[in-house]
Amino acid sequence: MTSNRGVAYKGPGEVEVVDLDYPTYELQDGPGVNPANVGRKLPHAAILKVVTTNICGSDQHMVRGRTTAPAGLILGHEITGEVVEVGPGVEFIQPGDLCSVPFNISCGRCVNCKTGRTEICLNVNPDRPGSAYGYVDMGGWVGGQAEYVLVPYADWNLLRFPDKDQALEKILDLTMLSDIFPTGFHGAVSAGVKPGSSVYIAGAGPVGLAAAVGAQLLGASVVIVADMQQERLDAARAFGCETVNVGEGDPREGIAKILGREEVDCGVDAVGFEAKGHGHGAKEAPATVLNSLMDITKAGGALGIPGLYVTGDPGGVDAAAQEGSLSLRLGLGWAKALSFTTGQCPVMRYHRQLMEAILHDRVQIAKAVNATPISLDDAPRGYAEFDSGVAKKFVIDPHNTTGLVAA
Template sequence: MAGNRGVVYTGAGSVEVRDIDYPDLVLREGPGVPKENVGRKCEHGVILKVITTNICGSDQHMVRGRTTAPEGLVLGHEILGEVIEVGRDVEFVKKGDIASVPFNIACGRCVMCQEQKTHICLNTNPERAGAAYGYVDMGGWVGGQSEYVMVPYADFQLLVFPDREVAMEKVLDLTMLSDIFPTGYHGAYSAGVKTGSTVYIAGAGPVGLAAAHSAQLLGASRVIVGDLQDERLKQAESFGCETVNVSKHDRLSEQIENLLGVDEVDCAVDAVGFEASGHGADGGEQPAAVLNSIMDVTTAGGKLGIPGLYVTEDPGASDKEAQQGTLKVRLGLGWAKAHTFVTGQTPAMKYNRDLMKAILSGRADIAKAVNATVISLDEAPNGYQDFDKGAAKKFVIDPHGSLK
């Protein structure tokens, strides 16, 4: 049997590349696997040889020790690969297919999946609605920052690319379809971005950059991106965004007015989440800072897209309320302005096929927008460190040297 290696969470601040089990079509006992999921047969699944798998900001929350993720968890929910084995019940996906894997694990059978709400599938995680690869409290499914991975419900889930050669030529763009591009797009779309909109994007990490590029695709007239890191803001500027360094200004509304002539935007996106910082030089960590700021700068009746991650347990938070996911959100402000809030994980399958067509046609240039940077599997621990320091890059792991 072939070997397998993967990126493993080994405790707060630490990941290692280790030998891990070669996948088969069963979910076996392991770190974070609920008792009810142990031994779950997946003849509806496939084994993928991973071509690319990306480091995500959501992974970084776990690696920082800001979740209850168990040590030994194999990380990685952004996966693109080649099918090398198909289960008995797989009818349409074939060996040799190259496909993107939506990060949401969804059965395709429950009422949520039938309504395109694949982010809250009722059947893949016995502990709560919604499942994902290599992530805390998401059903225990083994992550894909590895050489090989098992993907269940393959006929329903896999986005198979129509042309193998074209897929490999565009692989740095197509690898973003598993999560980051649909997530950024969902943030902009659910915020109501349309032709002529003025948009504020909080966060210039990869999801924020993807949201900014998505806002441009949706027709926004002005896209303003805020962050603490000048390097990341320069990356946003590289494809036509305007920027604000929120560490240098206490009041975001004043900076919006300096750019637009008015102190509010039509809509806003939170691409930061619970590890937010307050504005100004002495802001410090303030988990609700982004939510409150985007309510402040979004016009009455506007929509707020919130793809940024918020958790039910944050052991690294500075106060007991935040450790339980209870934040000091100015809900009265949002209520008074009749804002619409759209939260939760992104239903990637709702968007990924159309975004694939945008990539293949040359309409979307997502790899350039997020500064896709290829590294080897062995370089993954350094990639996590660089990403944690604010590198303006989206790290793409190439486990087999397929892209060289």
């Protein structure tokens, strides 16, 4: 039987590359697997040889010990791979197909999937609606930061690239289709970005930069990206964004210098629950971003919130934060008639269109987020560097399929 290795969460601040079982068409017991999912038969699944799998900021929350993720969990929900084997219930996907894997695991059969809400599928996670690979409280599906991974409901979930050779040439762009590009784009769409809009994006990590690219694709006139890390702000400026360093103070002043007014049409939270306050030496204050977005978004505007919020955070700054309760200025949001969109991005709503934009050279998302290929064995270093705030999106290439991994 073919061997397999993957990146395991060992405890706060520690990941390790470990040996693991080659995938089978049955969900096995393991860290984070809901007992109701153990032994689940998967004749509709495909086994993929992982071509690229990215380190995500959501992974980083777990690795910092800021969730209830169990030790031993195999990480990774951003997956692109080549199909090497299919189960007897797979009809259309074939071995040799190169595919993007939406991070949402969905069945394609429930009422939510049938209405396009694949992020809250009812049939794949006994804990609650919605599921993902290698993530806490998401049903226990094995993550894809590995050499091989199993994808259930393959005919439904997999996005097959039309030309394999062309796809391999653009693989660093296409690998972003599994999560951050659709997620950032969803943030911009749900914030109401239209041609001529002014947009404020809190957070210049990969999702924030993807939201900025998405806002530009939607026709925004001005895209303002805020962060505390100057290197990340420089990355945003490199593809035409305005920037505000909120480590220097309240964002209103920076917005006013750019627009001549202190409000924007649309706001996007690409930070999530580990947000810090504004100004020099700011400490963690998890409601800061949402409250500031309500303050600086015009009346009648909308907030897209792709940033992650959780129901359990052992490292929260207080008892309320530890259960995901934040001190929001909801009265302000109500008075301004603001709209809010939260939750996982329904990747399948966007990924085919964004694939076409990549294949036809409308966007260069890999360049925008500084995609940086590394080997599977180098994953612990990638996690450590990403945690330090570097302006990079680490792309793990377990088999050096890209030929871009440094020796």
